[in-house]
């Protein structure tokens with residue numbers, strides 16, 4: 001089959017673009033190197049939907065951040081993705097007023113509403129902000145989202161509406177003949193398309209090179225985190241930032257959409273863009289920094305550390321139709337606020353795509369609500385006992401709780417495995433229904449999840465992976 005559009009890379013940008021294209025009568029597909037979508041930068045971030053006051057006016061970052069943050073509430077409601085409008089505060093000490101005012105003015109230029117708060121106003125909103133705080137820039141429109149759920153929802157919806165997603169498909173070689181691109185994957189599979197969209201994140205430079213498109217340079221910065229138990233969420237409602245510096249927005253304290261708390265991220269230049277190991281120095285840096293903006297730092301409640309790697313290409317995002325490679329769009333350097341900007345970037349890439357191939361009018365779209373397949377736990381918790389009992393009567397597997405920390409049932413896990421984009425690993429299940437996301441981090445439920453995965457996928461338990469290639473959990477000694 002020759003697709004009209006082939007997207008390379010299944011992070012939030014690639015899946016958002018695929019979702020956009022799948023609204024039209026064009027054939028489209030996506031190649032993702034890993035065994036699930038959204039496992040790289042797009043699931044390893046702060047999950048903040050930034051208001052957009054701080055981006056340099058006139059840049060793609062400013063334009064797509066502001067538009068993206070406005071799209072988020074409705075988009076997440078439509079897709080059944082958890083989003084909370086929490087507001088954010090940039091916290092400053094006695095000598096910070098000029099910096100806070102400068103951010104406030106920049107917000108005005110970007111069309112973003114912010115307020116400058118005094119010490120008492122800060123304490124009224126967030127009693128646990130550092131006692132050294134004298135001023136804060138409050139942005140009521142900021143929010144938090146579960147980033148990997150957005151990626152999965154984009155992917156599931158695109159698939160339901162006719163797009164193809166190929167996992168474990170690392171685009172390797174690219175050639176073009178008689179107006180058709182041939183993309184050969186590392187495992188030898190071959191894909192054909194009239195147009196290519198490079199959304200390969202950290203590997204965007206490599207893909208451009210393979211396609212003979214413009215040369216781009218990307219740099220990388222590791223961002224490390226502590227994730228805290230849900231019991232800490234009672235102490236914080238708003239996303240708290242320090243004053244930004246040349247390396248970025250700084251080490252924040254934030255509630256997550258699912259009710260945990262995050263401390264981080266660091267920002268350390270690295271050369272390997274897909275190594276997610278945390279470092280002792282990075283974690284120490286967070287421990288030393290959090291107290292500057294937050295009084296209630298409690299490292300005894302940490303349940304996990306993790307890291308992501310930002311991809312930066314100069315001062316702005318690169319989103320352009322190639323002048324060298326025909327029918328080719330580059331999306332590169334999508335660092336923060338790329339998650340927030342994703343829906344708006346997808347709209348813009350849709351416009352660029354329509355200059356290549358007429359997309360026509362939007363087709364009738366089937367809206368696949370994410371909570372129909374996953375996130376049922378969240379919905380179920382708000383259900384009445386009668387409703388829960390009725391569901392269990394209809395399918396007793398909804399009464400069999402597998403993950404005790406997050407109260408996730410076998411029924412939900414099975415449904416997640418068989419969602420439009422099949423979940424095949426322990427972490428793919430975890431991202432969809434939160435089995436293993438709680439306080440014990442899968443200590444109790446992992447063996448049961450492996451058993452269910454093996455049964456549902458009809459493979460041996462020893463073949464089930466935790467996440468990436470090679471991450472086997474069960475070793476067959478026979």
Ligand SMILES: Cc1cc2nc3c(=O)[nH]c(=O)nc-3n(C[C@H](O)[C@H](O)[C@H](O)COP(=O)(O)OP(=O)(O)OC[C@H]3O[C@@H](n4cnc5c(N)ncnc54)[C@H](O)[C@@H]3O)c2cc1C
Pocket residue numbers: 008009010011012013014031032033034037038039040041042043044045046047048049050169170171172199200201202203222223224265307308309310311334335336337338339340341
């Ligand atoms: C620490 C940190 C904190 C952040 N916090 C925020 C935040 O709070 N708010 C916000 O708005 N933004 C935030 N961001 C930025 C945001 O996460 C990114 O902008 C966004 O995730 C980029 O998405 P992407 O799809 O471009 O990249 P990725 O998610 O990296 O996706 C690229 C995909 O391409 C795949 N790929 C690579 N090579 C190939 C190949 N050859 N063939 C096929 N597939 C390939 C990869 O496996 C990957 O899945 C943060 C980023 C980091 C690292």
